[in-house]
Amino acid sequence: MDEIMLxxxxxxxxxxxxxxxxxxxxxxxxxxTLDAITTQLVDAVDEETxxxxxxxxxxxxxxxxxxxxxxxxxxxxxxxxxxxxHADPHAQPPRPDLRRVLRPIGxxxxxxxxxFPFAFSVAGGDTASALAVGCPVVVKAHPGHPxxxxxxASAVADxxxxxxxxxxTFALVDGYQAGVDLVQHPVIAAAAFTGxxxxxxxxxxxxxxxxxxxxxxGELGSINPVIVTEAADAARGxxxxxxxxxxxxxxxxxFCTKPGVVFVPEGSQLLRRLADRELPAERxxxxxxxxxxxxxxxxxxxxxxxxxxxxxxxxxALAVTLSVEHFAEHRERVLTEVFGPVTVLVRYAGRxxxxxxxxxxxxxxxxxLHAEADEDIEEVTAALERIAGRVLFSGWPTGVAVTxxxxxxxxxxxxxxxxxxxxxxxxxxxxxxxxxQDAPQAVLPAALREENxxxxxxxxxxxxxxx
Amino acid sequence: MDEIMLxxxxxxxxxxxxxxxxxxxxxxxxxxTLDAITTQLVDAVDEETxxxxxxxxxxxxxxxxxxxxxxxxxxxxxxxxxxxxHADPHAQPPRPDLRRVLRPIGxxxxxxxxxFPFAFSVAGGDTASALAVGCPVVVKAHPGHPxxxxxxASAVADxxxxxxxxxxTFALVDGYQAGVDLVQHPVIAAAAFTGxxxxxxxxxxxxxxxxxxxxxxGELGSINPVIVTEAADAARGxxxxxxxxxxxxxxxxxFCTKPGVVFVPEGSQLLRRLADRELPAERxxxxxxxxxxxxxxxxxxxxxxxxxxxxxxxxxALAVTLSVEHFAEHRERVLTEVFGPVTVLVRYAGRxxxxxxxxxxxxxxxxxLHAEADEDIEEVTAALERIAGRVLFSGWPTGVAVTxxxxxxxxxxxxxxxxxxxxxxxxxxxxxxxxxQDAPQAVLPAALREENxxxxxxxxxxxxxxx
Numbered sequence: 043m044d045e046i047m048l049x050x051x052x053x054x055x056x057x058x059x060x061x062x063x064x065x066x067x068x069x070x071x072x073x074x075t076l077d078a079i080t081t082q083l084v085d086a087v088d089e090e091t092x093x094x095x096x097x098x099x100x101x102x103x104x105x106x107x108x109x110x111x112x113x114x115x116x117x118x119x120x121x122x123x124x125x126x127x128h129a130d131p132h133a134q135p136p137r138p139d140l141r142r143v144l145r146p147i148g149x150x151x152x153x154x155x156x157x158f159p160f161a162f163s164v165a166g167g168d169t170a171s172a173l174a175v176g177c178p179v180v181v182k183a184h185p186g187h188p189x190x191x192x193x194x195a196s197a198v199a200d201x202x203x204x205x206x207x208x209x210x211t212f213a214l215v216d217g218y219q220a221g222v223d224l225v226q227h228p229v230i231a232a233a234a235f236t237g238x239x240x241x242x243x244x245x246x247x248x249x250x251x252x253x254x255x256x257x258x259x260g261e262l263g264s265i266n267p268v269i270v271t272e273a274a275d276a277a278r279g280x281x282x283x284x285x286x287x288x289x290x291x292x293x294x295x296x297f298c299t300k301p302g303v304v305f306v307p308e309g310s311q312l313l314r315r316l317a318d319r320e321l322p323a324e325r326x327x328x329x330x331x332x333x334x335x336x337x338x339x340x341x342x343x344x345x346x347x348x349x350x351x352x353x354x355x356x357x358x359a360l361a362v363t364l365s366v367e368h369f370a371e372h373r374e375r376v377l378t379e380v381f382g383p384v385t386v387l388v389r390y391a392g393r394x395x396x397x398x399x400x401x402x403x404x405x406x407x408x409x410x411l412h413a414e415a416d417e418d419i420e421e422v423t424a425a426l427e428r429i430a431g432r433v434l435f436s437g438w439p440t441g442v443a444v445t446x447x448x449x450x451x452x453x454x455x456x457x458x459x460x461x462x463x464x465x466x467x468x469x470x471x472x473x474x475x476x477x478x479q480d481a482p483q484a485v486l487p488a489a490l491r492e493e494n495x496x497x498x499x500x501x502x503x504x505x506x507x508x509x
Numbered sequence: 510m511d512e513i514m515l516x517x518x519x520x521x522x523x524x525x526x527x528x529x530x531x532x533x534x535x536x537x538x539x540x541x542t543l544d545a546i547t548t549q550l551v552d553a554v555d556e557e558t559x560x561x562x563x564x565x566x567x568x569x570x571x572x573x574x575x576x577x578x579x580x581x582x583x584x585x586x587x588x589x590x591x592x593x594x595h596a597d598p599h600a601q602p603p604r605p606d607l608r609r610v611l612r613p614i615g616x617x618x619x620x621x622x623x624x625f626p627f628a629f630s631v632a633g634g635d636t637a638s639a640l641a642v643g644c645p646v647v648v649k650a651h652p653g654h655p656x657x658x659x660x661x662a663s664a665v666a667d668x669x670x671x672x673x674x675x676x677x678t679f680a681l682v683d684g685y686q687a688g689v690d691l692v693q694h695p696v697i698a699a700a701a702f703t704g705x706x707x708x709x710x711x712x713x714x715x716x717x718x719x720x721x722x723x724x725x726x727g728e729l730g731s732i733n734p735v736i737v738t739e740a741a742d743a744a745r746g747x748x749x750x751x752x753x754x755x756x757x758x759x760x761x762x763x764f765c766t767k768p769g770v771v772f773v774p775e776g777s778q779l780l781r782r783l784a785d786r787e788l789p790a791e792r793x794x795x796x797x798x799x800x801x802x803x804x805x806x807x808x809x810x811x812x813x814x815x816x817x818x819x820x821x822x823x824x825x826a827l828a829v830t831l832s833v834e835h836f837a838e839h840r841e842r843v844l845t846e847v848f849g850p851v852t853v854l855v856r857y858a859g860r861x862x863x864x865x866x867x868x869x870x871x872x873x874x875x876x877x878l879h880a881e882a883d884e885d886i887e888e889v890t891a892a893l894e895r896i897a898g899r900v901l902f903s904g905w906p907t908g909v910a911v912t913x914x915x916x917x918x919x920x921x922x923x924x925x926x927x928x929x930x931x932x933x934x935x936x937x938x939x940x941x942x943x944x945x946q947d948a949p950q951a952v953l954p955a956a957l958r959e960e961n962x963x964x965x966x967x968x969x970x971x972x973x974x975x976x
Contacts (some may be wrong), residue, residue, distance in 0.1 A: 055891065100602075120973055130974070137568075138904060142682035142914040145894065147927070188669035250717035254872075254921040266554070339537075400567050415949070423952045426521065427943055428610065434946040437605060445969050447592035447609040449944035454721040459616070460941045467590070467609070467942070474927045475934070476894055479901040482882070485890045504913050506587055506966050508975060 053210030119498025148231030227504020295383030405453025586965025615698030746778025762850030872920025
């Protein structure tokens, strides 16, 4: 561990000096390499998980697309938030020349997830966004797919080396203790985590308790509420039943954006139609321990008074229902994320009951509203904005597009709420500002030199200027 | 306390809906009110501190200028980081319409500082930046200037009410226990603090230990190293001695950017010239407890073996010196901030000794280099970038201009390193993103509507577009 950290620390200076074009080249080299060995990668994961080859092949493409998006983001250059304020000797008091830019924060620890063995793992979004901005990365491998992690890591390391990235830019560590040590190591300047609320909270607390605390970007757990209005239920009950069944069983329910609680009107068509659906009668979870966790979560849920099964079986996927009164009484149990193929339909009678129920929700990655076009949805939208990082209209939350505008984050316990782990703005987590006062042009970072040699958007004397 | 929190919570929804033009109006109303009562304010602080009327009058102007800058920042609109990604049905998989904007995080707790009774106090930068983006503010008054705090708070509250801000937008609390309760209150969504390392660490730990942790933006302590090269010392020793004497005694040394350690070459002209200076023979600190703390810090410093007095006296202001070897031996004691008029000149012999010494510095708000124009300063600049949030060339760190590019922050223990408490970008601390997926135009925030009704800069389909 100490040797890996020493190498990461020694790579920091060279990475800080590297240009966006260099780093974009490294990211694209990694993407090309992973694309080239897609079959090998899918073979490896297929042995270690039950996610299925077609989904896994798509996930490799998503992962390499993500690496290429971050290459575009750093070339474009807005992410540097470059600001130039020229000196103003006539101001009272006189103002110096001040120039601000974002710089890499330093070595980043990445804790990988079980459920996306590519997109949220060794070469996933956290790694890609940290490398993109010039931070060395030390990845903690997930025990759910060790061979895939090793194979990916070796491909990443080789591609980086061949593309000219400095020694120490990337490393993989393994095992529980390594994970605990990593977040506490003095060389680590920030940590990113996707996983359980328990694990995330423990690492968050270690990061905060360090002699020098570091930012901890955790994605911990999310219930992803869905609201179906009476009108939408009446108009599209069948279609919504199909959509919900598809969304909560996707990837055997092992998505952080799985809809865990669905608010439907009493006498719901959606509920009635869902009862007619055949849900998967068996399930193969990612790991035995995830399977055990799901079984325990299911037991806890099924013990709630007034809860009925709508469709499926405890051996496979399961949709259950209870009244909004029972929900309010057993709020905490209903709102504890159960990672796997189960969803809870909460029946409400009228807008007031729905409003009261929404007030009781915790932070979530997503919140979804199904309403009809002519309905007044202002109030319910405001309620969803309060709790979620992404608010969806007439869709399902399980797809997370990797784009400039994506936000994958939300108020605690979903995440620490101010940053995303998916999409272009994920890079901001691994940057810190430096302002230069009256600096000679020669020592300024290129982004701040007078002639704007990088050709990036900058704010100059208060005005945003395009290149 | 609970009633204040209830009112802050109930103001949140209306503040979230408020427009930038409304909030800019509130900020300008507060600024106009404070300007109008400058004499009263200065009278009040003059009774409670020993900062002097001229400095205090200037500080009121700085504070109201700051409120007006934030009004400009929110009208300009870039702070919203608005991003629009139109749907792409041909993508694989098809992409939804996604639009992202920053929204207020919720009620903010502001812990005020002793040393700037206006600019870092009740109506200071933290309050201004939180109000600017639509967050209710609850200020914890500093015990060093209670009457000024009450007077300012009542002026702020009246101005806000008259300008139409909702009830609960702003409140003042008082006392040690109120401060402890505030950061732990479930209604509070973020906290900002300027003060001692001990107090800041305690509040940081409380914020992190909450059932739902919140971001804690603390500015805790800073040694603000200054490096003088041999050439600069030889060329400008006298001028540098003047500058240093002025900077470390400014405000009786009670600036968070006071130069606490100055690296000078052996045989330094600066040091010799400083020895000829008369430094203030007496001092009146902000409060008795700050005076006691300074006396204790001075005792600790003066006990370091090999340390000599250069100028001044323990009763007033004091410049002391020691060799770089003694510095290395007693690093921790030399680098512990002593809040008051003292500075330590560390004598180095040659670049290598200087380099080793710089490697031992902790995070700082500022780092300053005095070099001659023809010197190669790349390596020393890189060393200063590693530890500081603002790097100055040929100046003194004690002035902090309030501009777009300013960064007042730095690696721990200076701050939590990724955000500033001074300058336009301070607002980012109190914002969180929300993405809207396939939202009807009517429920979108104005910043994200197709026709760009606010006329703000936005990123549309990956391209930054000016209004």
